[in-house]
Amino acid sequence: xxxxxxxxxxxxxxxxxxxxxxxxxxxxxxxxxxxxxxxxxxxxxxxxxxxxxxxxxxxxxxxxxxxxxxxxxxxxxxxxxxxxxxxxxxxxxxxxxxxxxxxxxx
Numbered sequence: 064x065x066x067x068x069x070x071x072x073x074x075x076x077x078x079x080x081x082x083x084x085x086x087x088x089x090x091x092x093x094x095x096x097x098x099x100x101x102x103x104x105x106x107x108x109x110x111x112x113x114x115x116x117x118x119x120x121x122x123x124x125x126x127x128x129x130x131x132x133x134x135x136x137x138x139x140x141x142x143x144x145x146x147x148x149x150x151x152x153x154x155x156x157x158x159x160x161x162x163x164x165x166x167x168x169x
Contacts, residue, residue: 069094 071079083090108116118124127135155163 079090079093083093086093088096115124
């Protein structure tokens with residue numbers, strides 16, 4: 064668990080302690096129950112979503128601009144056409160280049 068320190072006005076702290084005593088619970092437990100009841104649970108992220116969040120937080124992922132989206136929307140190329148174009152160029156696939164640059168696993 065993570066600890067949270069709150070600064071409360073004296074009258075609010077007194078009301079919290081009175082309510083906690085009335086319910087027979089420690090104030091910390093009561094506040095935890097209130098937060099649990101009133102905050103919407105965060106749905107679990109898929110592995111893909113977690114990876115995107117990590118990359119975004121590290122500054123390694125950005126969203127396409129409106130101009131980039133407009134250009135992509137105008138494209139009529141199919142996946143097969145793009146793959147054929149890349150095959151004509153030759154060379155190693157980018158994934159193999161990345162693996163080579165990483166070096167041996169160790």
